[in-house]
Amino acid sequence: MFLSILVCAICSFIPRVLPFLCFNGKKEVPRTVTYLGNTLPMAVMAVLVIYCIKSVSLSAPRESAFQLLAVAVAMALHWWKNSPLLSIGVSTILYMVLLRL
Amino acid sequence: MxxxxxxxxxxxxxxxxxxxxxxxxxxxxxxxxxxxxxxxxxxxxxxxxxxxxxxxxxxxxxxxxxxxxxxxxxxxxxxxxxxxxxxxxxxxxxxxxxxxxxxxxxxxxxxxxxxxxxxxxxxxxxxxxxxxxxxxxxxxxxxxxxxxxxxxxxxxxxxxxxxxxxxxxxxxxxxxxAKSHRPAITGLVIAVVFLIVLGPEQFLLPTLLVTVFFLLLQRKKLEGVIGHE
Incomplete structure (x- = not known):
């Protein structure tokens, strides 16, 4: 088990350290890299949201509907109140309650 | 402190x-x-x-x-x-x-x-x-x-x-x-398309690679909006 944790830890670190190994600050950072640094985060977050709801499908309509509803609630609450605890807490509890109905 | x-x-x-x-x-x-x-x-x-x-x-x-x-x-x-x-x-x-x-x-x-x-x-x-x-x-x-x-x-x-x-x-x-919603929409659309085409197990990395590609394509337009820092 601890060997698995170690492998997982090393493989988590590699993507984090890679850009710093490639651009170690001695040369100027290419403008393309700066541009990607500015635009990618927004695109990546959109991809991650889709990644989290990837299992939504017509073969499991109940769970899928609950998941989509809870995501919508999280987003709407956050848009309105701007409180991460509230948005995450309420939508997660809602999802857990819906699953048990 | x-x-x-x-x-x-x-x-x-x-x-x-x-x-x-x-x-x-x-x-x-x-x-x-x-x-x-x-x-x-x-x-x-x-x-x-x-x-x-x-x-x-x-x-x-x-x-x-x-x-x-x-x-x-x-x-x-x-x-x-x-x-x-x-x-x-x-x-x-x-x-x-x-x-x-x-x-x-x-x-x-x-x-x-x-x-x-x-x-x-x-x-x-x-x-x-x-x-x-x-x-x-x-x-x-x-x-x-x-x-x-x-x-x-x-x-x-x-x-x-x-x-x-x-x-x-x-x-x-x-x-x-965000100053421009284009990057978010780019990621969203590519993710949904790839999810449908490739399925939930394989779509993440191709999506990220293609997203980078499309962001680079839009660079001229987007650098004007977002600036060069």
Whole structure:
């Protein structure tokens, strides 16, 4: 088990350290890299949201509907109140309650 | 101390999110039949939300080390793109630099992006405290979940939705503060198309690669809106 944790830890670190190994600050950072640094985060977050709801499908309509509803609630609450605890807490509890109905 | 207090204030949203998500991880991990100290070791050494969640079923199914490594690399590959934003500013962080690189999670990344440090405070120190506090919250949350999990045998099915909710919340935050919604829409459309075409197991990395490609295609138009920093 601890060997698995170690492998997982090393493989988590590699993507984090890679850009710093490639651009170690001695040369100027290419403008393309700066541009990607500015635009990618927004695109990546959109991809991650889709990644989290990837299992939504017509073969499991109940769970899928609950998941989509809870995501919508999280987003709407956050848009309105701007409180991460509230948005995450309420939508997660809602999802857990819906699953048990 | 000024820098510490500033960082503490900045990290309050992550405190809330990480206690909750860390606890969810601790619960999942312990309820899968693993000891509490292994959960803490994960949060200390791996320190990556989505990877740690995915790690639980892998460990439970006795996945091979190669499988674990490959899954981790794929899940965390997006972090390559986070480091790109901080290649220059981490340079001034001195001894804290290796830790800042290690601790660059999704949430710490978004905090550092949104933190403007004024001259009497040193940016390196502020970044260090933000990163360290965030990991402390994560470990604390893990401990709470791991111990509550052994003490109270509740049915916690669905608690992992907290991760989905956290990403949705960060997405909304970035959408609100973005000068252009084009990158977000680009990622969204490509992700949905690839999900339908390639299926849920294989779409993530191709999506990220093609998203980079399309962002580069739109560079002329977008640099005018976003600026060159």
């Amino acid at each position: 000024d820098e510490f207090r500033f960082a503490a204030k900045k990290t309050v949203p992550v405190l809330c999110g990480y206690l909750f998500m860390g606890a969810a991880f601790g619960l999942l991990f312990v309820s899968a039949g693993f000891p509490w100290y292994a959960a803490l070791a994960c949060s200390l050494l791996i320190y990556a939300g989505s990877v740690q969640y995915a790690f639980v079923p892998l460990l439970a199914q006795h996945a091979s080390l190669g499988m674990i490594g490959a899954t981790t690399l794929l899940l965390n590959a997006r972090h390559i793109f986070y480091g790109l934003s901080f290649v220059e500013s981490f340079q001034k962080a001195g001894k804290a630099r290796p830790y800042l690189i290690f601790a660059l999670t999704d949430e710490t990344y978004s905090l550092l992006c949104g933190t403007a440090v004024q001259p009497p405070m040193r940016q390196g120190r502020v970044f260090f405290w933000i990163s360290l506090l965030d990991q402390c919250y994560w470990i604390l949350g893990t401990a709470i979940g791991a111990f509550a999990g052994t003490a109270l045998p509740f049915d916690m099915t669905g608690v992992d939705f907290a991760m989905t909710a956290l990403f949705a919340v960060i997405f909304v935050e970035q959408w609100k503060s």
